[in-house]
Amino acid sequence: MAILPPQVSAGAFAEALRKFQAVVGAEWVFTTDEDVALYRDSYSPAWGQSEEKLASAAVAPVSTEQVAAIVRIANEHRIPLYPISTGMNLGYGGSAPALSGSVVVDLKRMNKIVEIDDARGYAIVEPGVSYFDLYRYIQDHGLNVWIDTPDPGWGSVIGNALDHGVGYTYGAYRDHFYSHSGMEVVLPTGEVIRTGMGALPNAKSWGEYHYGFGPYVDGLFSQGNAGIVTKMGIHLMPAPEAYLSCMARVPSRNDIIPLVAEVNRLEHAGLIGMPNYGSPWSASRDPALQALIDRPAGWNAAEIDRFVVAAGKPYWQVNLQFYGPEATNAANWEYAKAKIAAAVRGATFEEVERLKFPLTEEQKHNARHRVAIGVPNLEIFFLGARSETNPTPSDGHVWFSPVIPKSGEAVLEFQETMSKATREAGGFPGGLGGYGPFSAPATWMYRTFIMISGLPVMRNNPEFNKHTRDLFSHLIDVAAKKGWGEYRTHPLFYDQIMSTYNFNNSSLLRFHERLKDAIDPNGIISAGRSGIWPKYLRKA
Amino acid sequence: MPNRRDVVKSAISISALPLMGGAFASRTDGFTASGLRDVLVDERHPASRAFGRMADARGLKVESSRGDWSRLWLTRLDREWRSEPAPIAGVSHHGPLFTFEQLARPRGMRPVFVAELHRYGNGTATLHVRGPAAVVMRAEQSVDLDDETWGASMGEILVRLSADSWRLPPGRVEVTNGIATTLSAEHADPIYAWLIAPAARAPRFV
Numbered sequence: 001m002a003i004l005p006p007q008v009s010a011g012a013f014a015e016a017l018r019k020f021q022a023v024v025g026a027e028w029v030f031t032t033d034e035d036v037a038l039y040r041d042s043y044s045p046a047w048g049q050s051e052e053k054l055a056s057a058a059v060a061p062v063s064t065e066q067v068a069a070i071v072r073i074a075n076e077h078r079i080p081l082y083p084i085s086t087g088m089n090l091g092y093g094g095s096a097p098a099l100s101g102s103v104v105v106d107l108k109r110m111n112k113i114v115e116i117d118d119a120r121g122y123a124i125v126e127p128g129v130s131y132f133d134l135y136r137y138i139q140d141h142g143l144n145v146w147i148d149t150p151d152p153g154w155g156s157v158i159g160n161a162l163d164h165g166v167g168y169t170y171g172a173y174r175d176h177f178y179s180h181s182g183m184e185v186v187l188p189t190g191e192v193i194r195t196g197m198g199a200l201p202n203a204k205s206w207g208e209y210h211y212g213f214g215p216y217v218d219g220l221f222s223q224g225n226a227g228i229v230t231k232m233g234i235h236l237m238p239a240p241e242a243y244l245s246c247m248a249r250v251p252s253r254n255d256i257i258p259l260v261a262e263v264n265r266l267e268h269a270g271l272i273g274m275p276n277y278g279s280p281w282s283a284s285r286d287p288a289l290q291a292l293i294d295r296p297a298g299w300n301a302a303e304i305d306r307f308v309v310a311a312g313k314p315y316w317q318v319n320l321q322f323y324g325p326e327a328t329n330a331a332n333w334e335y336a337k338a339k340i341a342a343a344v345r346g347a348t349f350e351e352v353e354r355l356k357f358p359l360t361e362e363q364k365h366n367a368r369h370r371v372a373i374g375v376p377n378l379e380i381f382f383l384g385a386r387s388e389t390n391p392t393p394s395d396g397h398v399w400f401s402p403v404i405p406k407s408g409e410a411v412l413e414f415q416e417t418m419s420k421a422t423r424e425a426g427g428f429p430g431g432l433g434g435y436g437p438f439s440a441p442a443t444w445m446y447r448t449f450i451m452i453s454g455l456p457v458m459r460n461n462p463e464f465n466k467h468t469r470d471l472f473s474h475l476i477d478v479a480a481k482k483g484w485g486e487y488r489t490h491p492l493f494y495d496q497i498m499s500t501y502n503f504n505n506s507s508l509l510r511f512h513e514r515l516k517d518a519i520d521p522n523g524i525i526s527a528g529r530s531g532i533w534p535k536y537l538r539k540a
Numbered sequence: 541m542p543n544r545r546d547v548v549k550s551a552i553s554i555s556a557l558p559l560m561g562g563a564f565a566s567r568t569d570g571f572t573a574s575g576l577r578d579v580l581v582d583e584r585h586p587a588s589r590a591f592g593r594m595a596d597a598r599g600l601k602v603e604s605s606r607g608d609w610s611r612l613w614l615t616r617l618d619r620e621w622r623s624e625p626a627p628i629a630g631v632s633h634h635g636p637l638f639t640f641e642q643l644a645r646p647r648g649m650r651p652v653f654v655a656e657l658h659r660y661g662n663g664t665a666t667l668h669v670r671g672p673a674a675v676v677m678r679a680e681q682s683v684d685l686d687d688e689t690w691g692a693s694m695g696e697i698l699v700r701l702s703a704d705s706w707r708l709p710p711g712r713v714e715v716t717n718g719i720a721t722t723l724s725a726e727h728a729d730p731i732y733a734w735l736i737a738p739a740a741r742a743p744r745f746v
Contacts, residue, residue, distance in 0.1 A: 027743060038645065042638070060745070088642070108646055108745040128745070132618065153610075154643065365611045377610035381635040395634065 002033055003056050005080050005101035007536065013056070016077040020059045020103075023069045028109070030058040039087070039104045041094035043396030045457045045465045045472070046492060053096045053491055055082065058104040064184060064192060064230040070105060071228065072190035074524045081105050081524050083228045085127035085159030088152075091399040091454060091490070092163065098491040098528035099537070105228065107156075114231060115207065118143035121236045122181060122207030127158040127229060131376040138236075145236040146374035148173040153376020158232045162222045164488055166444030168371040170273045170323065173237045175446055177222050182206045184231035185221055188520035198233070207233030223488070224512075225526035226519050243373055244322040244329040245353040248337070249280070249314035251346040253305040253437070256316050257408030258343040263318055264406055266339065267446075271332045274372070276319040279438035281308060293436055298420055301412070304437045314348065316440075321372055326356065394432055397454030398468065398492075400475055402484040404441070404449050414451050414484070415439050421478040422471065429467040432456040450487065476500065491528070498531025513538065574703045574737060577601050578617070579695075580609060580630035580640070587657075587691030587731050591631040594695040607635060613643060621647040622746050627737035629698040631691050633729045644736045646745035652706035653735040655679050655694055664718035671735075673711030675701060679733075680715045687731070694733030706737060 004013055021029045030036055039055045046052040061067045074081050082102040087095030097104060111128030116137065123134060131153040138145060148167035150160055159165075161176035173179055182196030182203075196212040197203040210216070220226040250259050256277075266272045281289065289307055293299045308315045320336055322329035337349050353368050364370060370377045404410045418435040428434040433453060441449035455472050458464040473496060476486065480500035489497050498509055512532045516523070523534020533539075581592030581604045596602045603612050620626065625647045630636055641651055653671030660666070667683040669676045675697060682693045 042642075060743070111746070132614065136614070136618070361611065361615055370610070376614075377608070378613065378639055379608050379610060381607070381639045 002036070003054055003101050005056055005078075005103070006099070008078060008101075012077045013079065016073055016079045016103075017057060019073045019077075020070060023066050023073070024059055024061050028060040028062075030060075039084075039095045039097075039106075041090075041096035041490075043090050043094060043398065043457055044096065045398050045455070045468045045490070047457070047459050047465065049462055049465070051469075051492065052100075053093075053098060054100045055097055055104045056101045058106050060106040060109050062109040064110075064186060067105065067107075067110075067186045067228055067230055068190040068192055071186055071188060071524070074103070075189065075522050078522050079103055079524060080527045081228075082526055083107060083127075085156030085162075086130050086154060087159075088155045089159065089163060091397050092488055093491045096491070098494060098526060102527065107228075107230070110230060113137050116141075116143065116145075116236075117207070118145040118236070120208060121145055121238060122233055123157075123236055124182075124207050124231060124233045125157050126231055127156055129157050130154050131157060131160075135374070135376050144239045146239050147376070148176070148179070148237060149371050149374060149376040150176075151371060151380040152378045154378070157234055158229055161232065161234065162229060164222060168274050168369070168444070169237055169321075169374060170270075171267060171446030173235065174274060174444055176234070178446075179235040180218070181208055181210050181233035181235060182212070183218055183221060183229050183233075185227040185229050187227045188522070188525045192230075193227075194231075196233070198231075207235075220515065223530045225516065225529040225532055227525060237374070239357060240323040240325075241357060242324065242326040242329055243353070243355040243357070244326075244333060244351070245368065245372070246320050246322070246333050246336075247317055247350045247352050248320060248340050249317045249348045249350075250340075250344045251314050252309050253301060253315050253412070254408075255344050255347075256411055259316060259318060259340065259347075260406065260408040260411070262336075262339050262343045263320070266320070266332075266336050271322075272336065273321040273323050275321070275443050276369075277440040277443065278317055278319070279315060279440055280313055280317060281315065282438040282440070298423055299437050301416065301437060315438075319352065326354075394430070394456030395459040396457040398457060398472060398490045399452055399454055399488070400472055401450050401452045401486050401488055402475075402479045403445065403487050404451055404484050406441075406447060406449050411439075411441050411449065411451070413482075417478065417482060418451070418475065421475055425471045425474040426467065428471065429456055429464045430458075445487070451484075494528060494531040574627050574701045574705070574735070576627040576629055576699060576701075576735070576737075578603060578626070578628045579698075580605070580612075580628065580632060580636055582607055582630070582632045582636065585631070585633070585687070585691075585731060587687040587694070587733075588631040590688040590691035591695040591698075591733070594692045595629075595699060598699055600699065607633070609636060609639070617643075621649075625649050625738045625744070627735060629733075629735040631694055631731065631733045634732060637732045637734050640736055645742075648738055648742040648744035649736050650739040650742055651734055652737045652739070653698065653701065653733075655682075655733040656730050657683075657690060657732075658730045660718075662718065664716060666714065666716040668712075668714045670710065670712040672701070672705040672708040674708060675705060676711035676713050680713050683715050683717050690731075691733070698733060698735050701735060703737075707740070 036055055039058055044052050080099055080102040082097035083105040084095045085107050107127035110126040112126045114124040116123040131149040134147050134157055148169045150165050150167050161180045165176045167174040182198035184194050186192055195218050197209050198206040199212050221229050263275045292303055322332050340347050364375050367373055404414050422434050442452045455468045476496050486497050516532055517535050523536055527534050578601045579595040581602055582588040583604050583606050592602045656668040658666045665683050669679045679697055682690050
């Protein structure tokens with residue numbers, strides 16, 4: 001056994017493990033180096049270095065009762081626990097704990113779909129249910145609903161929602177925590193509570209009405225460490241009759257300002273699903289353009305714009321997605337075209353894909369963007385492989401995910417600010433990726449943009465990874481000064497990011513700490529998660 | 541001055557050597573001695589295509605793709621592995637190996653053989669192999685081969701592994717055929733030959 005939990009003796013740890021075995025069976029407590037290594041973060045930017053976060057052991061319960069028993073034992077012996085659902089949070093820490101020496105509570109065996117209703121549009125699931133599982137269940141039973149799935153589809157429905165994960169369809173569905181409805185939670189004492197309508201015995205609307213009665217506490221369990229969620233309701237999207245995917249393109253750099261304003265109106269009025277912004281130039285290898293981007297003093301926006309306009313190829317594009325009856329999709333597309341054309345001189349339009357449901361497996365496989373039609377997949381790992389646009393792929397990445405306003409002005413300001421910040425910090429390691437004049441916003445969040453970037457990781461290159469960590473840290477600071485904060489991060493950066501949410505002398509963090517001390521006095525659940533530490537590990 | 545072949549070996553159990561013959565078995569009826577039925581071929585790489593041709597000639601199920609095996613997972617493997625995990629092999633870049641390692645893990649499977657080939661700008665190659673000790677020593681000889689021959693050679697090893705081979709003492713070898721310089725731009729992403737199979741101690745989460 002490589003490591004022990006902090007401030008726990010070998011004897012106390014062994015005793016706790018024996019008690020865990022008595023609860024779940026010896027075969028579901030993992031203590032060998034070989035088994036525990038499976039819980040390392042495959043994408044760790046500190047792989048093999050002293051900063052890497054490592055588990056001491058893992059335990060895999062199959063029921064809420066077993067989770068509660070594990071928690072009680074952990075309290076008795078002061079053993080820190082770190083619950084994971086399917087443990088596939090790659091780029092944000094994987095299945096490794098925030099505190100080295102924690103025992104991972106692996107919830108993959110809790111994989112029941114407790115209830116599902118396609119007329120009322122919800123499911124209640126356990127943490128081991130993946131998007132693949134839920135999708136297959138719906139397909140096998142011919143249900144008339146869709147899931148909203150992230151990339152890739154092997155993640156947990158509950159785990160993703162708790163981490164504020166996101167998907168690709170309509171706004172109300174692709175914010176997965178917003179779409180959740182009611183939880184069952186094992187508190188740090190081992191007591192089991194249900195939230196929302198779930199708190200009402202024999203509740204008939206657990207999966208539908210979020211709030212129940214009284215103060216809403218579900219947020220404490222998202223990105224938090226106040227308990228272990230063992231069931232959750234989630235809203236499901238009605239299966240549409242048809243899907244229409246279209247592209248609008250605009251000629252010049254500043255056109256993104258009116259374009260975003262118009263698309264925001266379309267989306268917030270419910271006329272389109274997730275818009276996808278991009279630039280036809282983002283994968284360009286034009287040497288003349290590259291020379292402009294790589295100027296030692298940094299690229300100049302006006303110069304880049306002149307180049308693009310002279311080339312006659314649009315600067316920006318946005319993919320608009322319509323879900324519903326064919327007739328309303330077509331009408332909404334006509335309306336969108338008229339609004340964008342009126343707002344942006346020189347805008348052009350193209351219909352990209354029409355689908356009528358249900359699809360055959362072949363049609364699903366050949367769809368341009370499967371997650372947009374609720375089909376979970378593994379395509380993102382194909383995209384990571386070596387290709388013309390990704391000639392030197394890394395072993396992994398850590399996501400830098402700052403939230404910015406949903407405006408074209410914010411996108412342009414972010415590009416210039418963060419390109420400069422990256423240059424100052426020596427660029428992206430190995431020249432892999434980075435921000436530039438064609439960086440486009442991700443639109444998973446309904447009401448904001450995320451300027452996400454994957455900072456590369458090389459498993460066998462500590463120097464490369466240190467550059468990644470240093471750059472990441474620098475970008476956090478630069479973003480915070482501009483009022484841009486990350487929505488989610490890797491455990492190595494929990495403390496730094498929480499320290500940027502520091503209004504009124506970090507009163508929010510101090511509130512979290514008071515709650516933590518009251519709810520979990522022994523600090524056994526997810527110590528350090530989101531920078532919230534139990535008292536015994538807190539820095540003065 | 542290093543030798544033309546500079547071999548570094550570690551963790552190879554000498555006691556395994558008398559068992560070398562037992563690590564291999566020959567069947568050509570579409571079902572190998574290890575129970576291997578499915579092989580993955582990445583159409584983008586000549587080594588993988590060569591592996592596919594060899595496997596196809598032996599009657600194995602060859603699943604070809606340009607790197608995205610979502611459909612195979614959703615429509616077949618997930619269901620099959622729920623009832624009975626079965627070995628799967630591939631010659632690919634790291635993405636598919638990583639993906640299938642992750643998918644196979646909760647079904648009680650682990651990588652039992654992985655050969656990782658890096659090519660450098662000066663024509664040098666470095667090969668890292670881990671797997672049953674006896675097989676590792678055989679794979680080591682492939683470092684001088686061109687991509688196509690390497691893929692076929694690895695395929696021969698993968699399809700001839702017996703079901704018991706990964707219960708033999710494990711081995712690991714790193715071998716290079718020259719002085720490595722910078723990675724070749726053409727081969728910046730290493731190529732892997734791999735076999736993932738049910739492991740005796742590995743728990744199944746389904």
